[in-house]
Amino acid sequence: MLHVEKIKPLSKEFLESIGFYWHTDADQTSYVADELVLVSNDEVEAYYAAANELYDMFAEAGQYVIDNNLFHELNIPFNLVELIKNSWSNDVHWHLYGRFDFAGGVDGKPIKLIEFNADTPTSLYETAIIQWAMLKANGMDEAKQFNTVFEALKENFKRLVVLGGNPEDFAEYYEGWKILFSSIRGNIEDENTTRLLQTAANEAGFHTDFAYVDKVGFSGSEGIFKGDENFEYWFKLVPWENIAIEEGDLALLLDEIVREQKAIILNPAYTLLFQSKAFMKVLWDLFPNHPLLLETSFDPLKGKKQVEKRAFGREGANTIIYDSDMSVMAKTEGEYGNFKPIYQAYAELPRDSEGQSYQAGVFFAYEGCGLGFRRGGLIMENFSKFVGHRIKD
Amino acid sequence: MRYIRKISDYMIAGGIGVMVIVSMQGCDQKEGNKNALADAAKTQGALVIVDEIAPGEYKIAEEYPSSTTRVIVRKPDGSERILTQTEIDALVQEEAKKIDNNTSPLTNPNMSSGQMGLGGILLSSIAGAMIGSWIGGKLFNNPTYQNQRATNYSSPQAYSRSTTSFNKPMSTSSTSSTTKSSGFFGSSSGSSSSGSGTSSSSVPPSSGS
Numbered sequence: 001m002l003h004v005e006k007i008k009p010l011s012k013e014f015l016e017s018i019g020f021y022w023h024t025d026a027d028q029t030s031y032v033a034d035e036l037v038l039v040s041n042d043e044v045e046a047y048y049a050a051a052n053e054l055y056d057m058f059a060e061a062g063q064y065v066i067d068n069n070l071f072h073e074l075n076i077p078f079n080l081v082e083l084i085k086n087s088w089s090n091d092v093h094w095h096l097y098g099r100f101d102f103a104g105g106v107d108g109k110p111i112k113l114i115e116f117n118a119d120t121p122t123s124l125y126e127t128a129i130i131q132w133a134m135l136k137a138n139g140m141d142e143a144k145q146f147n148t149v150f151e152a153l154k155e156n157f158k159r160l161v162v163l164g165g166n167p168e169d170f171a172e173y174y175e176g177w178k179i180l181f182s183s184i185r186g187n188i189e190d191e192n193t194t195r196l197l198q199t200a201a202n203e204a205g206f207h208t209d210f211a212y213v214d215k216v217g218f219s220g221s222e223g224i225f226k227g228d229e230n231f232e233y234w235f236k237l238v239p240w241e242n243i244a245i246e247e248g249d250l251a252l253l254l255d256e257i258v259r260e261q262k263a264i265i266l267n268p269a270y271t272l273l274f275q276s277k278a279f280m281k282v283l284w285d286l287f288p289n290h291p292l293l294l295e296t297s298f299d300p301l302k303g304k305k306q307v308e309k310r311a312f313g314r315e316g317a318n319t320i321i322y323d324s325d326m327s328v329m330a331k332t333e334g335e336y337g338n339f340k341p342i343y344q345a346y347a348e349l350p351r352d353s354e355g356q357s358y359q360a361g362v363f364f365a366y367e368g369c370g371l372g373f374r375r376g377g378l379i380m381e382n383f384s385k386f387v388g389h390r391i392k393d
Numbered sequence: 394m395r396y397i398r399k400i401s402d403y404m405i406a407g408g409i410g411v412m413v414i415v416s417m418q419g420c421d422q423k424e425g426n427k428n429a430l431a432d433a434a435k436t437q438g439a440l441v442i443v444d445e446i447a448p449g450e451y452k453i454a455e456e457y458p459s460s461t462t463r464v465i466v467r468k469p470d471g472s473e474r475i476l477t478q479t480e481i482d483a484l485v486q487e488e489a490k491k492i493d494n495n496t497s498p499l500t501n502p503n504m505s506s507g508q509m510g511l512g513g514i515l516l517s518s519i520a521g522a523m524i525g526s527w528i529g530g531k532l533f534n535n536p537t538y539q540n541q542r543a544t545n546y547s548s549p550q551a552y553s554r555s556t557t558s559f560n561k562p563m564s565t566s567s568t569s570s571t572t573k574s575s576g577f578f579g580s581s582s583g584s585s586s587s588g589s590g591t592s593s594s595s596v597p598p599s600s601g602s
Contacts, residue, residue: 017416018409019430022599122601129406133413150406168550171557176564184578188428189599195430196409203407203457205557207564208434217573228568238578239600250577275602314602 002037002107002350002358004387007138009034010130018133020125022189025383032130037358037373037389043106044146044371044391047360050111050292051100051368057290058116058274061282062088065273073298074276075311075340077244083255083269093258093268094160096197096235097153097365099123101380103294103347105360112294112347113283114359115309118274119267120239123361123386124149124193127372131388144391145371150200152369157204159366160233160264170205178207179266180224180231184238185212194237201235213238218253223262233264240272241312277342278311295345300326305346310339316381321346330378349378358387408457411440415463418475432460439520439559443511444547445469451514452547456555462523464515481515485525488512492532500535509545517545519559 009030015023025031065074066088071081087093099121101114128149135142158167161174181198183190194210201208209226213236217225224234236243244251257263273279280296287293295301300308300322308320317334349357352375359380363370376384406413412429436458442465444454454467464476476484488510491497498504499513509517516525522533532538546552 014416017429018413019428021428117602120601122599129409129413132406132410133417136413137417150409154407168553171553171560174562176562178564184600187599190601192428192430193601195433199407199409199430199433202433202436203558205561207561210434214576214579216577217575218577219569219571219573222569222571222573225569225573228570230567230569237600239602242578242600247577249574253574 002352004033004035004037004352005390006035007134007140010133010137014133014137015130018129019192019195020130021192027383029383029385031386032126032134033375033385033387035387036131036134037106037387038392039106039146039371039389040392046111047102047105047146047362047371048368050102050105050113051362051364054100054113054116054292055364057283057287057292058118058279061279061286062270062273064286065279065282070282074273074278074282076272076276077241077251079248079251079255080240080244080269080272083251083258084272086255086258087265087268088270091163092160092264093270094156094163094264094266095268095271096156096160096266097121097124097363098267098271098274100362100364102360102362103349105350106358107350109348109350111292111360113280113292114294114344114347115277115280116274118271120237121361121363122189122193123372123374124363125189125196126386126388127361127363127370128153128196130386131372134388135390140390144393145389146391147370149363149365149370150196152363152365152367153197153200154204156365157201157206160266174205176207177232178209178229179233179235180216180226181208181210181235182213182216182237185214190237194235197235218250218257219262220253220256221260221262223257223260231263233266235266239312240269240275276311277309277313277344278340280344281342294347297343298340300343301345305329307344307346308341309344310334310336310341312336312339316379316384319379319381321378332379332381359384407455408440408459411442411457411459411463411465414465414473415475418473435460437523438462439518439523441465441515441518441520441524442467443514446547449510451509451511451545453514453518453545453551453555454547455551456518456520456559458558462520464524466511481524484510484512484515485528486512488516489525489528492528498541499532499538502537502541514545517542519555 098118100116103112105111155167158170179201181194183194198208211226224231284296305324306322310318313336318336319332321330323329356375359374361372373387374380374384375387438459438461440459440463441456442454443451444467466474495501498509543552
């Protein structure tokens, strides 16, 4: 059983004063739990190591996908294939951050990869700031948390310039290039997540600015603009597959901009490969029976409890859990039914004394850098709660 | 123990961490309903975190460009105190007098920098030029001041981080007046459910995963 401890919650007034407006779910319950998951040092070390090992496996499998042209198998929209190849071929397209979702890792259960949100992961603000503030507000030792998310982001922004070199040398190589940060107008969660990243880039030493996506100007031959001002980097909190499917003209423009080396886009297009849940089938092919992986297939697994998901589903939508006789144990509806289904062996999530399930999220920015939990039923969806954590003494 | 750092807690969240402290202590002077993160790119001020390492002896732990200027002093017992603007002004005034009488270790190399008070430390910070801008050249062009500045930081890394985040090279402003395509994702995609008050059922839905 997983152990949680009650704490004094952060008030809504306080949360709003620091820009965290999405504190209440549509059913009027609090989105952030007033409890902390208790983890041990060894458990945290194992999460950290798992994220690092998996990222190396993702990089290797990514090369395999490119070499063998498996874009169709991964359900990648055809109009992004060249852009993905281009972004993969040059290190300047640096992966800023992503979030691994894990079953297990506490309560003696082995860590198993559920998926990797490599392009536009949620829960960044909660993991980097809110759970730290919870420790602070409750007079707890702030060092007792696996959370260097903000600092790791800052370091990784410096790597956009030094790449594989030492981030300390940033000032030596930086020549004033600018990053434009964008999210879709009208969603404060996306906007403030984007502004959090902008703050990290600012503190790293970059010139930055912000503009809603609809205000950003694109020219295939000249690059990316706010008004008439050109930006060398563009960070977009807009999923690549949405760009490909909903704004095909933009996908064409970005393809040309990257090909002509007029701008660098974050997260790079190749993160869509990692984001595709079908990628985990490729991982299983390359690393069969790896202890961190769950068996994944494009066809239903034989005689196993398993989960059906869609290649680009979100928030637990379009998910079905089957028992070993293929009877449905849980099911969610959604709008992602047109994407390709994949079948993944079921991993039991750890539970607390009230029977609620927990899924671990480990952020990755060049290395594992922070842990947070989602709490819910069998399938983590929109009404799942964010739960912070504390390392037991 | 790779990820648990023993450095300043503020490294955990940079300037946003400082915003959290300030708000927690209830000295937040946020104007009405303004989004606290909206000014991320406006950095006309500075946040300075000073450690009191022994009674009356201070070092700069961290500083960040920020939209407002704030100073936080951390006591040896870990408690934090946010200086008011009035306190900051008084400290700088006092140090300015010493500079005029040549008794400030900032400008007089014969004064022991062990005697550096909080005002002197604040003026040593990269942000010092913002905090005490009215003192001007008599301080900021002084060679003693230039030479011993770095020693008032808790570590060479803290000094180097500060200089990097404050002294950005001029940006390469190339502009263009050619026609550009814009207006993408302009009409909110997604279903419009009407959220109530401050609830997070925002429209359009978050696009994260």
